[in-house]
Amino acid sequence: MEDVIIIGAGPCGLSAAIECQRQGLSVRVIEKYNVVHSIYLYPTHMQFFSTSELLEIGDIPFVTPADKPFRHEALAYYRRVASHYNLRINCYEEAVSIDRQQDGTFIVRTRTRSGEDLEYAAEHVILSSGYFDHPNILGIPGEETDKVTHYFREAHPYTGMKVAIIGGSNSAVDAAMELIRVGAEVTIVYRGEGISSHIKPWVRPIFEAMIEKGRIQMRTSSRVTSILPDRVIIESLQDGTTTELANDFVLALTGFRPDRKLLASAGVEMSEDMDKPVFNPETMESNIRGLYIAGVVASGRNANEVFIETGRGHGKLIASHITSIRNTED
Structure with missing residues (x-):
């Protein structure tokens, strides 16, 4: 006992x-x-x-x-x-x-x-x-495929790849910053209207500069609705329009x-x-x-x-x- x-x-x-x-x-x-x-x-x-x-x-x-x-x-x-x-x-x-x-x-x-x-x-x-x-599952088609992960460990495997990051938290920002250093093409898809106010203050200005320079693409007020072998479908939460984005990997960093x-x-x-x-x-x-x-x-x-x-x-x-x-x- x-x-x-x-x-x-x-x-x-x-x-x-x-x-x-x-x-x-x-x-x-x-x-x-x-x-x-x-x-x-x-x-x-x-x-x-x-x-x-x-x-x-x-x-x-x-x-x-x-x-x-x-x-x-x-x-x-x-x-x-x-x-x-x-x-x-x-x-x-x-x-x-x-x-x-x-x-x-x-x-x-x-x-x-x-x-x-x-x-x-x-x-x-x-x-x-x-x-x-227990990651928060999005419940969208294609989420179960091996091109999708809810965990980001390090950037090396994504060198030169087209990577979509779902989420806008510190984990999403940190991943994006690491990915661009290895030459990945990074797009963040985030439901919020702008960058989260909770981003680390010492990271935020650098992150914003990377967006302004076009090193990181950011789709705010948006969500991924489908993940296909060579692309993702993104829906605007403002007007409901959809666009296709060429894609190799998805990091679903949704908590x-x-x-x-x-x-x-x-x-x-x-x-x-x-x-x-x-x-x-x-x-x-x-x-x-x-x-x-x-x-x-x-x-x-x-x-x-x-x-x-x-x-x-x-x-x-x-x-x-x-x-x-x-x-x-x-």
Whole structure:
């Protein structure tokens, strides 16, 4: 029997594990892939919006040459933190269900990469799963073909290619900036009327200059309605007219959504507000006693509501609540 099982070894899950361990609780972390898998899925050369200080967990300094660290620096940092605290992390093991028992404890059932089914008992469970496994699907013809991806890693494979980027977030802008450096012909197709106000301020002027110079084409108030082997069909949201654009690859950078299967299996209620799980913001406890929410899964469909710098504090709230309950029961 564990005191706490944490599902998800992202920064917020690791932070929760550290805070619980500091309170003398036995902790096991279950991770479907590798440690901080969501960060691993970021573009290879991505630079964070946040400063390194805002990404720190467990009181371990995150020292970088620049104010805003890069992906590879974050991966090294979180590996070091996990090792420093000797966290017990079961990587490449997927949690498939959470069942609360009559005595108030939980059974967490998992499946390993080899197909072995395991189960663990725990007094408390913290669900801190990410959202990068589940891209927002457009539901348009051709989206399932191999010329389309919802993940951008690096620009090299697209050298000299005609690439359409669907979306207008920082990920779309970063991808476009990298792609033009390798000679790709880039067109951004975005539903918004103009460039998003959330673009990184140090990137925005350079991006706008590339548009003005014609290095990047941008179709605002538009959407892709069909993806064909050698072209895409683009519809104007202003007048409904359509145009065809020659195309080799499509990057559908339309965001991601949290997985709801585990929440549903445990009986966690969802609010009508952006499909958020119901929880107490002071303790992060859900409507199921002893089951807590941490990290981006608390944000519902609005995955941009919770970042590492805010979600990393969830673990301290949870650990304090568990400790206070134990002290009361003693």
